[in-house]
Amino acid sequence: MASLSIPVGISACLLGQKVRFDGGHKRSVYCLNILSECFDFKPFCPEVAAGLGTPRQPIRLVGDAADPRALGTRNPDLDATDGLAEHADFVTEHHPELCGYVLMKGSPSCGMERVKVYHPNGMPNEAGSGIFAARLMANNPALPVEEEGRLNDAVLRENFITRVFVYYNWQQEVATDPSVHSIIQFHSRHKYQLMAHSYKGYKELGRYLASDAPQQPLDEVMNHYILTLMTFLKERANRKSHTNVLMHIMGYMKKDLDQDTKQDLLTTIEEYRTRKVHLVVPLTLLKHYLKRHGNDYILSQAYLDPYPHELGLRNYI
Template identity: 75%
Template structure:
């Protein structure tokens, strides 16, 4: 993966145990080969362990979530009077303030502090309650609703993996292209480059965001537009694209070639897109063909679409979806 070393090194938070740091309650780690061996070539990981950061030792008494699934307390398994909920929440606030450069976050699955979802919550009597979210993760995500967040275990799913990495690169681009010199013009230009990316994930959001920028944004304070737009965009991209929605985006992009390609080429493209739609090939096949003809015949506008190159091709993510 050395070819990616000249690509942007994007700051992404990560549960320290996933990088092999021995910070877990039992003195061990949960080293992630994918994060270390693949994603570290394009992500500049910032390892964080909320439990160690609030002063807990390694090894230590295990903790768990107790109470309501919506707002559980984080207490000791053996000593329920040992409560670190407020410290974990305060640390999430501290990280939010001190690490505003982060463009994503990879969390440890099932952790009472870092778990993103489906973390075990117990009633006071010890019986299982509905699942919830780790206290640190919950506060971090509340503070940063647009921040791309995913659990390491879910990155084994090709669709979820591609979705997360797409969001991280989009968020990074937003910070680099818009927030360095913010203006409504820059927001509109950014959205123009990401239109088909949004379409592939959420067609309704594609229409709603376009309407917002065309009809409302100009009358609103710029700071409100910046906050609203990026939250709308990242929320839209959180919805997983599928073969039907990708096919729709591919067909729209192909429309920009209709006047410049012959009927035989058009048929080749249509067949490649249909083979993808019917699960005979993966997304990389029609995209490679489409990009070949766009390079020769496409306008600057359509070639600039983030959907065509949302992240370094060396990651090979579209080979599996």
């Protein structure tokens, strides 16, 4: 795998650090053995940072599910809420280089969603988000965030890693030397990747860059574009949307391919659409012919190689 070092935050327990309330960890084999080849993981434990020892009294979310407090399970006078939120502010301020974040599922500090919230009398309330996770996401609405447990789902895994690489590309290609031109160049290279996730987003951002962006201050354009892009990329690409992109890409070669080759490509794309093969099959065939017949524009599309192929993500979707 190509040597990469994309900075990504992660709950420290997922890297095997013994920082959980019971002195244990939740080591993630996938993060450590696979993703660490291209992600430079930056571990954080907000509960330790908030001054809670290891081992320690567990905390849980109590009160309004939309704005809960993180209180001790044995001693409700222990309130870690402010410390957890302040650590999210610290990470935001001191680690702007992060291009993604992997959180611990179900944690009252790090859980992204569906974290148990209780009424003060101990009865279950509606689920919410961990205190640290909620503040982190509010501070960084464009940042790709996912729970480690959800990475077991092939579609969610591919979606998250795609978003991390897009955000990394943005930081490298646009944020380091911002201009409307660099944003347009970036958008041009990521058009089909966006189309695979949201045709609406593909049309909307294209119109925005063509009509509104040239009239607005650069910082407003930067903020609007990346937040809108990352929001649309959260939508899960599916076989129908991928098929649409594959057909668009094939269209760039229609004048150069003989009838038999066209039929082979169409058959393979249809096999993908009808769940007979995974995405890697039609893509591999398309890329083979693009080497001979593709132009600079289509060959530059991030959709063709959005991340190192060694990750094998398209072997399962």
